[in-house]
Amino acid sequence: MDTCACALELLGMLLYVGAWLCTLATTLLPQWLTMSTALLPVESYELGLWETCVVQDVGGMECRAYDSLLGLSSDLKLARILMCASLAVGLLGILVAIPGLYLINSCKEHGGYRTKRTLTIIGGVLGVVSGLLCLIPVSYMAHIAVMHFFDDTVPDVVPRWEFGDALFCGWAGGFLLIVAGFLLVTSCLCSQVEPQPVLQRRYQVMSTDVSFRKRPEYV
Numbered sequence: 001m002d003t004c005a006c007a008l009e010l011l012g013m014l015l016y017v018g019a020w021l022c023t024l025a026t027t028l029l030p031q032w033l034t035m036s037t038a039l040l041p042v043e044s045y046e047l048g049l050w051e052t053c054v055v056q057d058v059g060g061m062e063c064r065a066y067d068s069l070l071g072l073s074s075d076l077k078l079a080r081i082l083m084c085a086s087l088a089v090g091l092l093g094i095l096v097a098i099p100g101l102y103l104i105n106s107c108k109e110h111g112g113y114r115t116k117r118t119l120t121i122i123g124g125v126l127g128v129v130s131g132l133l134c135l136i137p138v139s140y141m142a143h144i145a146v147m148h149f150f151d152d153t154v155p156d157v158v159p160r161w162e163f164g165d166a167l168f169c170g171w172a173g174g175f176l177l178i179v180a181g182f183l184l185v186t187s188c189l190c191s192q193v194e195p196q197p198v199l200q201r202r203y204q205v206m207s208t209d210v211s212f213r214k215r216p217e218y219v
Contacts, residue, residue, distance in 0.1 A: 005102075005187045008184075009101060009187035011183055012180045012181070012182075012183030012184040012186075013098075013101060015176050015179060016090075016094055016097065016177070017094060019127075019172075019176035020091065023170065023173035023174065025173075026138070026166050030051050031048065031165040032164050032166045032167060033047040034047075034161070035160065042057045042058070043056055043057075049079055049080050050066065051066065082137040085133050086177075090127065093123045093127045093181070096122050096123040097127075099116070100115075100118070100122075102116065117188045121184070124180075124184030124185040124188075127184065128178050130177050134170055134173055134174035135171065138170035139171075141167065145162060145163060
């Protein structure tokens with residue numbers, strides 16, 4: 001494998017792990033949507049997938065988990081399912097791609113270089129799928145917030161939900177997962193020729209030299 005392909009592979013793997021951690025933080029953070037009211041300027045509300053929080057300006061924060069799964073809205077249920085699926089697919093892609101890295105000494109006896117390339121490509125494709133699964137619920141929740149924010153039927157005095165930090169973290173994580181997946185696939189496409197072992201190349205050179213020396217004896 002050439003240096004360019006190896007660099008793309010390492011960069012893609014580092015982005016992969018970092019993006020997966022970013023997606024994990026997005027799933028756990030309660031700041032998906034935030035709301036502050038003029039009636040209570042010292043307090044603000046935060047909505048997450050697993051709990052709701054009340055934040056005070058003095059530094060206090062009180063969170064409460066949802067009482068039951070059946071009582072959740074369909075939006076939160078869908079976001080939970082897709083984010084958990086994104087984490088599962090991303091983790092599977094990382095576990096599959098690690099043995100396929102060129103610097104990892106594995107799969108030498110099971111097809112060699114072709115097996116490692118296959119594992120890397122599968123890991124990259126899983127990374128792209130994981131990124132799409134992360135972007136769908138994040139973008140959907142943002143779309144709902146925008147629709148409710150600009151709803152003319154709601155009076156202006158009624159507080160509205162706005163974007164939280166978790167949405168931006170989710171957009172970054174999903175985008176980086178897709179980029180990492182494409183980098184892993186590109187690293188395999190850039191290295192088409194299977195490298196020969198050093199000992200095999202030396203044996204070929206030595207056998208060619210010996211045959212060249214023996215040729216004048218038959219003349």
